[in-house]
Amino acid sequence: MRKGVYRYEPNSLKIKILNNFTGQQKQQIFKRDQNKCVICGKVREDGVELHVDHIKPQSLGGEAIVENGQTLCATHNFRKKNLGQTETGKKMFIRLYELSKKKGDRELKGFCADILRVYEGHDINSHIKWQVDGSRDAK
Ligand SMILES: [Zn+2]
16 A cells, blocks of 8 residues: 555535435424425325425525425425525526416416515515416316
8 A cells, every 4th residue: 555645526525515305404494394295285195205305595694494495395405406495496487487378377377476476585686576367276
């Protein structure tokens, strides 16, 4: 063995900040959310996989604290990860909501409304205004 010789490994130099929920925190979050997706209300018995999601994404400095966690089914977790609860995401959902309203696509409209309610409920990007239209029958 050649002692004291170190290989240069660029990847090991990257500082990775692990900011994930612990198993215990996840259990607390699941329990608080009554083991259902906060967007669609599906439970494991419906055949969905439940995940704990960072309400404010890690990439935006969201902390791994119970208050920043929410229960999402795999579908909504995936959609949220792709679109993000970012300003762009919110604006996009508002646009999509308006579009689906115009097109009369109730399913899409309902989905967008659900997502936007999550934004509003958690006061995320509340400077971007969104108004649910009068008839809340979109589901
Ligand atoms: Zn869901």
